[in-house]
Amino acid sequence: MISPPRRRSLLVFAAVASVTALGLSGCVNVVEQKDLELGASVTIEPSTSQASDDTRVTVGVTEFERVTADEVATWNAFDSSGKDVYRATADLQVEEGTYPEEGANGFENRNWGLMVDGEVVKPDRLNGALLLDEGFRASCPLYDYELTPALAEDGTASACLILTAPAGSEPTHVVFDGFRVTGRYTSGAGEASWLVDAS
DSSP, X not given: OOOHHHHHHHHHHHHHHHHHHHXXXXXXXXXXXXXXXXXXXXXXXXSOTTSOTTOEEEEEEEEEEEOOHHHHTTSTTOOOTXXXXXXXXXXXXXXXXXXXXXXXXXXXXXXXXXXXXXXEEOOOOOOHHHHTOHHXXXXXXXXXXXXXXXXXXXXXXXXXXXXXXXXXXXXXEEEEEEEEEEOSSOEEEEEEEEEOXXX
16 A cells, blocks of 8 residues: 555656646647737737747737728729728737847738637738838838837837728637747647727
8 A cells, every 4th residue: 555655746746747748749728818908918929930039029909990992992902802801900019038120020910810700710811012012011010021120129019900801790809829828848829819899
């Protein structure tokens, strides 16, 4: 019969072994921060190898609006057939670490989406002609050209997001999943969502 102290040590060993096994097996956990109000922010670890390993950035969605069909019609080579188009603003502030002067920053349009009927709808890939339109980019800074230098030099930036959803649908959240959560034994994907009114 195992004595109580010996039994406790075996239980502790088994618990540590099981946690270690989870980490080594590559299990991915999704850590969610849901139903944030517009203006609320979270501090995250961006999913980009460009920034230093200790980089932490505070991100918060502050504005959300539907883009009118007349405005979308002025966008160079943007196909909105069968879609409703929305624009959001996310304020970014580097709390720790450093960014390079250029390159991916982790807050690109593809790392965002809209929650529709409980599913995340990713935005359509933006046409290269639109991304090279200086007038559009000046009014809607959403690409590495504008955001990464600002994060590197000033530590702050406001990202413009162009999001799409099926025509007639009612998005309930803006979703950001471009970050990770790391622990001692495991690493996982992070997801934050902000409540929005798409009416």
